[in-house]
Amino acid sequence: MSPPSGGLSPHTVRGYVSDARSLLEHAAQRGASGPGELTAPVLRSWLAGQHSAGASRATLARRGAAARSFTAFAYRRGWLATDPGTALGTPKVRRALPHVLRQGEIADVLASSAADIQQPPPDRTPAEAAIALRDAAVLELLYATGIRVSELCGLDTRALDLGRRTVRVFGKGGQGAHRPGGPARDPRR
Numbered sequence: 001m002s003p004p005s006g007g008l009s010p011h012t013v014r015g016y017v018s019d020a021r022s023l024l025e026h027a028a029q030r031g032a033s034g035p036g037e038l039t040a041p042v043l044r045s046w047l048a049g050q051h052s053a054g055a056s057r058a059t060l061a062r063r064g065a066a067a068r069s070f071t072a073f074a075y076r077r078g079w080l081a082t083d084p085g086t087a088l089g090t091p092k093v094r095r096a097l098p099h100v101l102r103q104g105e106i107a108d109v110l111a112s113s114a115a116d117i118q119q120p121p122p123d124r125t126p127a128e129a130a131i132a133l134r135d136a137a138v139l140e141l142l143y144a145t146g147i148r149v150s151e152l153c154g155l156d157t158r159a160l161d162l163g164r165r166t167v168r169v170f171g172k173g174g175q176g177a178h179r180p181g182g183p184a185r186d187p188r189r
Contacts, residue, residue, distance in 0.1 A: 019066035035074045040087035
């Protein structure tokens with residue numbers, strides 16, 4: 001099964017495919033001979049089994065979404081007479097705010113990183129120096145812009161606008177946005 005990605009991240013698509021495969025295996029264990037025999041009780045028992053196995057609320061929400069997406073896909077293809085996924089509820093996912101470093105804490109981290117670059121150990125190799133410089137740039141960019149780590153990992157030099165001191169990032173759904181680069185320095189200096 002290879003559904004269109006529809007702007008979803010590769011990780012989301014991989015998760016949905018894995019979830020659909022797991023759902024179909026569960027249905028087969030309950031006697032279904034193909035996707036046409038998926039029913040709301042089969043979907044619910046699959047999710048109940050996931051819950052019993054200790055899946056988190058967020059994981060159950062994603063697996064429920066994968067089941068609904070798959071049954072809608074199967075219904076559009078004519079594999080199902082009705083879409084049993086519409087009978088599934090959407091659980092609320094509790095979201096806790098992440099711990100954020102206080103201003104003094106991040107200042108200490110950035111100062112330590114800068115000191116490591118300005119006064120390197122005498123036995124540091126050029127490769128280690130480059131890694132220390134990269135790590136300092138990563139920390140400063142994450143803090144100054146608030147971008148996600150996944151957005152940072154997707155950057156290349158074409159994303160930087162040194163004249164405007166901005167960086168173009170592509171986040172969830174492929175949406176592009178300019179973020180201020182903060183106190184970043186021109187790496188060519």
